[in-house]
Amino acid sequence: MRTKPEWEGGCDDLVESADPAHFTRRPLLRAAVLSQRDGAGQRDMTRLHEAAYESLLRPRPVAQRTVVAGTISDVSPHVLILQTPEGEERLTMTPATATWRGGPVAPTGLRHGDHVIARKTAPGPPAARGAGARRTIVERAWAGIGRATGTILEAAPRAAGSPRDLELLVDEGPAKPRKIVLIAHAVYRQILVRFPRLEAGYLIDVIGLRDEGFLRAISPATSQPAYRASQPPAPPLVSGRVPNPVSGSAVWHDPGEEPATLLGLAYPAIDPETGCEHAARRPPRGRPPARAGQPHAVDPHDSGLGCVRLPYLSVGSVLTVRNDCAGLSVPLPVTSCGAAARLFCDRCLQCSTSPRGRIADLTMAAFVELGGRLEDGCFNASLTVPG
Amino acid sequence: MPLGGAVLGAAREVQVPILALLLLGACAAKAQRAIRTRSIDTAISPAAMFPLRLRNSTAVGLCASELGLGIGLLVTAGDPGTAAAAVTVRVATALLFAIAVAALNEMRISRPDAGCGCFGDLSDAPVTMRSLARSAVLGLAALGSVGTPPLRVPASPGQGALLVLAAACELLLVAAISPETSEILVRLGYREPCEARRLPVARTLASLRASRAWRHYRPYLTAQAPGDVWREGCWRFVTYPASVDGRDADVVFSVYLQSRRPAVLAAVVAAASGLGPQSLPVETLRVERLPAPWPAGRARAAATAASPAPWPAGRARAAATAASPASAGVRVPSRPAVPAPLAAVVVPAPRPVPTFTPAPLAVTAPERAAPTVAAPGLPSPPVPVHPLAHVAPRVSALAPAGPDPAVLRRPRFVPSRPPARHAPSRRRLPNI
Numbered sequence: 001m002r003t004k005p006e007w008e009g010g011c012d013d014l015v016e017s018a019d020p021a022h023f024t025r026r027p028l029l030r031a032a033v034l035s036q037r038d039g040a041g042q043r044d045m046t047r048l049h050e051a052a053y054e055s056l057l058r059p060r061p062v063a064q065r066t067v068v069a070g071t072i073s074d075v076s077p078h079v080l081i082l083q084t085p086e087g088e089e090r091l092t093m094t095p096a097t098a099t100w101r102g103g104p105v106a107p108t109g110l111r112h113g114d115h116v117i118a119r120k121t122a123p124g125p126p127a128a129r130g131a132g133a134r135r136t137i138v139e140r141a142w143a144g145i146g147r148a149t150g151t152i153l154e155a156a157p158r159a160a161g162s163p164r165d166l167e168l169l170v171d172e173g174p175a176k177p178r179k180i181v182l183i184a185h186a187v188y189r190q191i192l193v194r195f196p197r198l199e200a201g202y203l204i205d206v207i208g209l210r211d212e213g214f215l216r217a218i219s220p221a222t223s224q225p226a227y228r229a230s231q232p233p234a235p236p237l238v239s240g241r242v243p244n245p246v247s248g249s250a251v252w253h254d255p256g257e258e259p260a261t262l263l264g265l266a267y268p269a270i271d272p273e274t275g276c277e278h279a280a281r282r283p284p285r286g287r288p289p290a291r292a293g294q295p296h297a298v299d300p301h302d303s304g305l306g307c308v309r310l311p312y313l314s315v316g317s318v319l320t321v322r323n324d325c326a327g328l329s330v331p332l333p334v335t336s337c338g339a340a341a342r343l344f345c346d347r348c349l350q351c352s353t354s355p356r357g358r359i360a361d362l363t364m365a366a367f368v369e370l371g372g373r374l375e376d377g378c379f380n381a382s383l384t385v386p387g
Numbered sequence: 388m389p390l391g392g393a394v395l396g397a398a399r400e401v402q403v404p405i406l407a408l409l410l411l412g413a414c415a416a417k418a419q420r421a422i423r424t425r426s427i428d429t430a431i432s433p434a435a436m437f438p439l440r441l442r443n444s445t446a447v448g449l450c451a452s453e454l455g456l457g458i459g460l461l462v463t464a465g466d467p468g469t470a471a472a473a474v475t476v477r478v479a480t481a482l483l484f485a486i487a488v489a490a491l492n493e494m495r496i497s498r499p500d501a502g503c504g505c506f507g508d509l510s511d512a513p514v515t516m517r518s519l520a521r522s523a524v525l526g527l528a529a530l531g532s533v534g535t536p537p538l539r540v541p542a543s544p545g546q547g548a549l550l551v552l553a554a555a556c557e558l559l560l561v562a563a564i565s566p567e568t569s570e571i572l573v574r575l576g577y578r579e580p581c582e583a584r585r586l587p588v589a590r591t592l593a594s595l596r597a598s599r600a601w602r603h604y605r606p607y608l609t610a611q612a613p614g615d616v617w618r619e620g621c622w623r624f625v626t627y628p629a630s631v632d633g634r635d636a637d638v639v640f641s642v643y644l645q646s647r648r649p650a651v652l653a654a655v656v657a658a659a660s661g662l663g664p665q666s667l668p669v670e671t672l673r674v675e676r677l678p679a680p681w682p683a684g685r686a687r688a689a690a691t692a693a694s695p696a697p698w699p700a701g702r703a704r705a706a707a708t709a710a711s712p713a714s715a716g717v718r719v720p721s722r723p724a725v726p727a728p729l730a731a732v733v734v735p736a737p738r739p740v741p742t743f744t745p746a747p748l749a750v751t752a753p754e755r756a757a758p759t760v761a762a763p764g765l766p767s768p769p770v771p772v773h774p775l776a777h778v779a780p781r782v783s784a785l786a787p788a789g790p791d792p793a794v795l796r797r798p799r800f801v802p803s804r805p806p807a808r809h810a811p812s813r814r815r816l817p818n819i
Binding site for chain 2: 021022025026029030032033034036037196197223226233234236237240241242269271272273274305309310311312313314315316317346347349353356385
């Protein structure tokens with residue numbers, strides 16, 4: 001007798017999952033099945049899988065990584081000492097090293113206790129570069145950088161301080177805690193140029209400095225969409241096949257609960273039947289339904305497909321992200337659901353005008369690894385799904 | 388009148404209805420977008436260049452002026468008594484298009500990412516020289532229509548044909564320089580690609596359970612509910628926990644994302660748990676090819692009619708196919724035999740093809756190791772597979788190879804070559 005099939009998926013997140021192994025094995029199981037059809041591709045997928053999951057399964061020693069994240073334990077004009085989970089890491093800064101702390105600063109502008117993410121240069125000439133080579137010279141370092149991307153729930157002048165200081169409560173989606181963004185008087189006009197509607201129901205995307213319990217906005221990361229968060233434009237129609245590779249804008253998000261050095265991406269088009277949207281219909285535990293107390297809270301899973309048509313994938317899938325501006329390409333696993341990226345229909349203008357829509361919401365480390373500059377907020381990217 | 392003058396006159400005459408049509412269409416597209424999004428200024432339009440407090444009124448003013456000019460052009464087109472009004476409306480239309488050229492040029496420089504919003508949702512592409520050229524052409528057309536006589540019914544069929552030809556040429560020109568044309572063509576011929584098609588999991592599972600691969604591997608499964616379900620592009624994958632000779636395994640099915648008769652593939656891999664290199668790579672226990680499909684339809688009916696004994700069906704067929712002691716207790720869903728009326732109407736034909744020939748009884752073929760994924764540092768022991776596993780699928784992959792006494796007691800068949808019309812199941816796979 002045939003029983004009615006039932007499948008109850010959850011809101012997938014590779015890092016927060018109790019059993020991440022079943023996510024990491026998915027590409028290999030896929031290759032094992034589909035290799036019967038074409039006879040090839042299994043070895044390629046195994047190689048791709050190994051490269052994509054390296055940061056998660058077989059992390060290299062800190063000295064050999066391109067991206068390092070930690071807390072400053074000491075800093076001088078030429079040496080930066082970071083406290084990382086794996087131990088202390090001494091890095092060299094040269095006159096060419098660019099450091100950011102709310103803006104371009106001298107290395108001495110970094111402070112003890114700051115959380116820093118840094119990209120190292122490859123040692124020696126390009127021909128001599130190897131995966132196992134030790135890297136110590138910092139090319140770029142960002143201290144205390146953070147980002148708030150989501151829907152404004154409340155906007156109010158700050159109680160204390162200047163009356164022009166504005167505090168926003170920002171909702172970044174059901175899986176993330178809400179953020180408080182402080183727009184100080186000094187940057188208010190600069191942000192108002194790109195975000196003219198700092199009011200409930202509209203979208204915001206700003207980059208700033210992380211502070212105790214809030215984000216101090218520094219610069220806008222994009223232009224504000226003219227529509228309300230709950231009324232994004234209709235998705236474009238794609239005839240025939242979804243293009244592969246697909247081009248668009250790649251952005252980054254705050255690590256939150258994720259490890260700071262995780263290389264992965266939040267994918268905007270997780271299969272709605274088995275991934276996030278499946279769980280989104282039920283309010284998460286310990287959290288009231290989105291619309292109960294907050295009329296402006298928007299569940300990105302319910303608000304359409306976004307401005308770019310992407311193939312549906314799942315958490316654990318491996319795909320290759322290419323920075324079209326820097327020419328770098330890295331295989332990355334899908335580590336979480338990035339439905340909030342679908343609310344934005346912007347273009348990235350870093351090296352040319354990208355097609356409309358965000359195709360990848362990278363982790364901070366992956367964005368830096370791919371040669372992106374965090375303060376820019378995006379780079380023009382191409383996404384290749386292995387066939 | 389010389390031919391050149393007649394063509395020019397016809398071209399000037401058709402401008403008024405074409406301009407009115409385009410203006411009213413643009414207004415309707417903007418209004419449709421505003422109604423859908425429940426916001427006036429959501430349209431990405433030149434209104435975005437205005438200060439925030441003026442955007443709503445700018446958007447409304449633009450739409451209202453298009454509507455007013457479109458109606459005005461039509462109302463004043465045919466009445467000789469409104470010549471002055473007609474000139475005013477046509478000059479105003481030319482002025483509107485001139486302003487549009489300037490505004491679009493400004494947008495192209497200051498907002499290179501924004502679409503012009505001229506035709507609502509259709510105009511999402513960034514402003515290019517094509518949009519400017521269209522506005523300029525329409526502005527010139529409006530100027531050219533100033534001073535034309537009132538519209539009237541064509542005096543002769545030849546004149547009517549000339550008017551239609553002039554209108555068609557101008558519409559083709561406008562379509563050629565309009566960035567929206569490609570978007571309209573895409574929408575007309577739209578079919579959701581399989582990568583972006585939504586299909587409920589229940590549908591996938593129902594298709595899976597009706598497939599041959601499911602019947603093939605079902606005896607090994609240890610749970611009714613799938614262990615994991617995920618999707619990549621056009622395929623949905625379903626794993627079930629299984630047991631192969633006491634060893635934990637996972638049966639991985641992949642089902643193509645289509646609602647009817649999807650392709651289904653399957654593989655058996657060793658189970659693993661825990662996050663880390665030890666759980667990887669995937670050890671493929673057995674990757675089998677499904678047996679060639681049985682003749683169906685006419686060929687099968689013919690075979691039934693021609694042979695005195697019916698083609699083995701149901702349990703008998705299962706026994707003949709899976710000649711193994713492991714299959715003795717397996718419940719195989721039986722397929723109904725060919726109904727007699729169907730067999731009767733088919734022209735008797737000689738028994739088709741010697742589809743099956745007796746296989747050698749002695750098992751002497753060298754052992755064939757199961758294909759495994761390369762495991763750096765973790766060599767997996769070679770797993771012997773029965774050399775005829777593709778016709779005796781329920782023989783355990785982990786069982787030692789060798790002559791099986793049960794095999795010798797039963798008639799054993801192996802397909803000599805796949806039937807021409809029912810060749811491998813992969814034939815139905817879409818070309819991806």
